[in-house]
Amino acid sequence: MAALVIGLGAASLLLLTYTYLSRLSSILKSTPEAVLKVSPKRWTKEELRQAYQRLEKNLITTKSYADRIPPKLDRRYIITGGSGLVGGYIVLQLLERGQSPESIRIVEFRPLNRADMLSGPASTVDFVKADISSAESTNNAFEKSWPSSVAHLPLTVFHTAAVIVPSDRSKLVYGLCESVNVRGTRNVLDAARKAGADVLISTSSGGVSIRPIELWISPVELLLSPKNKLPEIKNYLQVMDEKDFFEPPRKHEEHFANYAVSKARAERIVCGANSPELRTGSIRPANGVYGQPGDNTLGGSLAMSDCPTWCAHIIQPFVHGINVAIAHLDYEAVLAANPKAPQAGRPFMITDPNPPISYIDMYLAIETLATTPFKLIRLPPLPMWFLSYIVEWYSLLPVKYPFLRRILPELKGDIKHMKPGLFSVTTHMVATNENASRSVDEGGLGFRGVVTTLEGMVQEIVEWNVEHKGEKKAKKFQTSISFAEEIAKAAEAAGVMEKMGK
Ligand SMILES: *[C@@H]1O[C@H](CO)[C@@H](O)[C@H](O)[C@H]1NC(C)=O
Secondary structure, three states: OOOHHHHHHHHHHHHHHHHHHHHHHHHHHOOOOOHHOOOOOOOHHHHHHHHHHHHOOOOOOOOHHHHOOOOOOOEEEEEEEOOOOHHHHHHHHHHHHOOOHHHEEEEOOOOOOOOOHHHOOHHHHHEEEEOOOOOHHHHHHOOOOOOOOOOOOOOOOEOOOOOOOOOOOHHHHHHHHHHHHHHHHHHHHHHHOOOOOOOEEOOOOOOHHOOOOOOOOOHHHHHOOOOOOOOOOEEOOOOOOHHHHHHOOOOOHHHHHHHHHHHHHHHHHHHOOOOOOOEEEEEEEOOOEOOOOOOOOOHHHHOOOEEEOOOOOOOOOOOEEHHHHHHHHHHHHHHHHOOOOOOOOOEEEEEEOOOOOEEEHHHHHHHHHOOOOOOOEEOHHHHHHHHHHHHHHHHHHHHHHHHHHOOOOOOHHHHHHOOOHHHHOOOEEEEHHHHHHHOOOOOOOOOOOOOOOHHHHEEEEEEEEHHHHOOOOOOOOHHHHHHHHHHHHHHHHOOHHHHOOO
């Protein structure tokens, strides 16, 4: 009798657990109605092929949107991260509008590696290698003398340099983000002041506004709700905007990852430094930025012949580096013209001039157009979610217990990014640049994007195919995430991490 009761109890517990998990799983595979209303249309092979043919003949260059670049100013420019995804487009747009190469200085940690900057005027721009996490290195780069033809001109600084560490959220490993993104920003701000800059615009991140998604729903609530009306996971759908900036700063745990914590702090440092002598502000690109083979969004997927994904159904507001760069120049025009501009001292969110797309749109574009092999491997989200907690726990072990460092093998490849923060940054999102799009008279930047996500992504595939002509496999491009790992390794070797971690 007792055995029967226990047996029945165990069986119903198993059944409830199974029902709980399968319901949770179906929520995670769903796309909320609200976001489908904003983004109802999926890309088709037909329109992708047409766009490809059009762009193959007529690539989008700074010339094609020259009328949308704000007019030339009589100024000098320092661009930190000036050969990166956003910084590089800023340099190219400055040159297009007629700023002379000698009035521009790139301050960078990496060697110049963008194909579109290796020839022409961009290749003659002064390139100063610097590590912004060091005040001395930053000051040296800013204090270097200028050609006499431009030395007297007012100075604008575009601060785009940062490290991207996508999914770490533990305070124990916050050091790298703090040293480059926060300390580095302070160093750039100080150096800009010393060099006499009067406008400084930094690249922030839409990630600042993202909240961690909260997977766990109370079993009672989930099990009692009707099957066709399951409850929502908290923060499963988010709006990216600037609202949070006008509220008290969030706590560490209220951000999706350490990267966002550091970008939020850096943004507040930059905006808080605004004064009539040095006007400042930030641009927040939506999620994520693409537009070069080294980007993490499209470039990262292009480089994989087997592409595992659990987020094919996820809707996200991507933004092309070209659009982000233009927003920086729009902002500069406002702040350079008016020392008391009410636009100063705040962030502006920027996204592509079209509704957000779905990851499946991007994957279809790669499958349809890329000449390199690409196979989508669909994974169920829920088990990946469980795995992410294990990966996080495992990677923190050697941090918590240093003696384990020599014993535990390090995780290799993409699996090491599979931490819970990744699920928050790849959840359904909609972004708005309604404030940036307002006219300057109405307190906006007069921003209007020039590249749609479809054109921008297709163009990147055109360029990818040109780079891979006659090759069967993807060349390894360095994405900004792998770059961040390299910096972390270098810093570790120098023993800096130990100090920073404390
Ligand atoms: C637009 O800016 C105002 C402040 O000027 C802010 O209160 C509001 O939240 C912003 N809107 C969005 C959608 O970010």
